Amino acid sequence: MNTDTLLHLDRQHLWHPFTQEATAPPAMLLASARGAYLYRDDGTALLDLISSWWVNLHGHAHPKIAQAIAAQALTLEQVIFAGFTHEPAVRLAARLIEQAPGELNRVFYSDDGSTAVEVALKMAIQYWHNRGQIRPRIAAMVGAYHGDTFGAMAVGQSSGFFAPFSTHHFAVESLPYPATWIDDEAVEAKEAAALRALDEYLQRQGEHTAALIIEPLVQGASGMRMCRPQFLQKLAARLKKNDIFLIFDEVMTGFGRTGSLFASERAQVAPDILCLSKGLTGGFLPLSVTLCTETLYDGFRGPSFDQALAHGHSYTANPLGCAAALASLELFEEEQSLQRVARMEQSHVDFVSHLATEIPIQHPRVMGSIVAMELPAKDAGYQAEIGKKIREAFLEHGLLLRPLGNCLYLMPPYAISDSDLERAYQIIEQVLTHHLRLIS
Numbered sequence: 001m002n003t004d005t006l007l008h009l010d011r012q013h014l015w016h017p018f019t020q021e022a023t024a025p026p027a028m029l030l031a032s033a034r035g036a037y038l039y040r041d042d043g044t045a046l047l048d049l050i051s052s053w054w055v056n057l058h059g060h061a062h063p064k065i066a067q068a069i070a071a072q073a074l075t076l077e078q079v080i081f082a083g084f085t086h087e088p089a090v091r092l093a094a095r096l097i098e099q100a101p102g103e104l105n106r107v108f109y110s111d112d113g114s115t116a117v118e119v120a121l122k123m124a125i126q127y128w129h130n131r132g133q134i135r136p137r138i139a140a141m142v143g144a145y146h147g148d149t150f151g152a153m154a155v156g157q158s159s160g161f162f163a164p165f166s167t168h169h170f171a172v173e174s175l176p177y178p179a180t181w182i183d184d185e186a187v188e189a190k191e192a193a194a195l196r197a198l199d200e201y202l203q204r205q206g207e208h209t210a211a212l213i214i215e216p217l218v219q220g221a222s223g224m225r226m227c228r229p230q231f232l233q234k235l236a237a238r239l240k241k242n243d244i245f246l247i248f249d250e251v252m253t254g255f256g257r258t259g260s261l262f263a264s265e266r267a268q269v270a271p272d273i274l275c276l277s278k279g280l281t282g283g284f285l286p287l288s289v290t291l292c293t294e295t296l297y298d299g300f301r302g303p304s305f306d307q308a309l310a311h312g313h314s315y316t317a318n319p320l321g322c323a324a325a326l327a328s329l330e331l332f333e334e335e336q337s338l339q340r341v342a343r344m345e346q347s348h349v350d351f352v353s354h355l356a357t358e359i360p361i362q363h364p365r366v367m368g369s370i371v372a373m374e375l376p377a378k379d380a381g382y383q384a385e386i387g388k389k390i391r392e393a394f395l396e397h398g399l400l401l402r403p404l405g406n407c408l409y410l411m412p413p414y415a416i417s418d419s420d421l422e423r424a425y426q427i428i429e430q431v432l433t434h435h436l437r438l439i440s
């Protein structure tokens with residue numbers, strides 16, 4: 001089909017995610033991708049600086065992952081996972097357990113980040129139910145985002161994305177989150193206030209709380225809001241004392257984004273439950289896992305099915321996804337991905353320090369492969385005009401960036417070359433300088 005026909009049919013029949021279709025520019029047609037580049041049907045290239053919505057790690061169409069999927073597809077493509085098992089699922093689970101923090105020892109497979117979160121919440125709630133304790137409450141953080149299914153929306157209700165469903169959220173306590181940045185003088189005070197609010201909540205509701213869920217070190221969708229390891233360590237100690245499960249949603253932070261394989265490692269905090277997806281398959285296929293401790297798992301074993309976790313998806317532990325994930329984990333060693341992220345972190349720091357001398361950016365911050373800042377804007381928040389405008393300007397310059405409102409961030413795939421990254425920094429500075437002159 002030619003370009004015009006495809007785009008016409010797209011406008012006729014497609015409904016794109018997180019898009020106001022009445023005002024959004026038409027979707028761009030992509031033909032192929034390689035490394036850090038996406039290619040349009042007319043051959044123009046876009047440098048993917050957001051890892052295609054935070055999923056890609058080692059570059060697009062990486063031959064090693066593509067071949068692993070093809071080989072698996074010709075061997076065992078999919079099978080029911082109740083009563084059956086297979087080598088890719090077993091090997092991947094063992095591999096993840098080996099690298100996971102703390103005492104995580106069990107792997108439950110599902111399909112995407114949202115379902116990994118649903119599974120985590122259900123594990124925590126039913127564990128207490130199975131023990132005859134009523135602990136109906138869940139705690140989360142202000143600004144959290146955990147996905148778009150109903151349970152995930154409930155714990156992410158303070159993000160502001162889900163207002164039409166507010167009558168359908170279950171009760172969640174959204175606790176203050178001490179977001180911080182480079183040279184933030186108020187960080188200690190913010191952390192102390194957040195911990196006081198947590199203490200106060202625990203005093204009131206600790207006994208009735210099953211779990212607290214948090215995106216460790218970086219809140220993604222609400223604008224790459226970062227916190228310090230110290231805060232997570234103190235939060236974890238308080239939960240432990242109150243017998244409340246700590247759920248780490250590492251759907252975005254997992255697989256090297258924050259500089260270590262998992263943010264848990266960089267923060268030196270081990271959760272009771274860990275959710276992973278996005279980068280799990282290197283960005284090739286939808287797959288997710290929820291890891292938990294043996295203690296939690298034991299709470300579901302018993303003579304009756306009533307105690308079992310009555311949860312499963314048609315494609316649970318899809319062999320193609322597991323094969324892709326195994327290949328992706330091997331690439332971490334073969335391509336020294338974490339060393340690459342460490343170098344990227346240093347160049348990000350240099351970039352924002354320089355940019356801050358040229359442009360009135362606010363709250364510059366860096367964690368591993370992620371750099372973020374707020375741009376001066378009349379209207380802040382996710383719908384800020386500036387975000388939409390500069391997104392278009394960046395596309396015209398061959399960069400795929402998608403500001404979250406007035407928060408501009410980069411989260412490049414690890415396959416990006418040093419020279420492409422430097423070129424991107426320069427273009428970003430030019431576009432911002434030009435744009436800010438226009439609005440001032």
Ligand SMILES: *Cc1c(COP(=O)(O)O)cnc(C)c1O
Binds near residue numbers: 112250
């Ligand atoms: C993206 C994201 C999710 C949801 O994952 P999906 O695969 O889009 O369902 C959950 N939690 C976090 C932290 C995320 O960034």
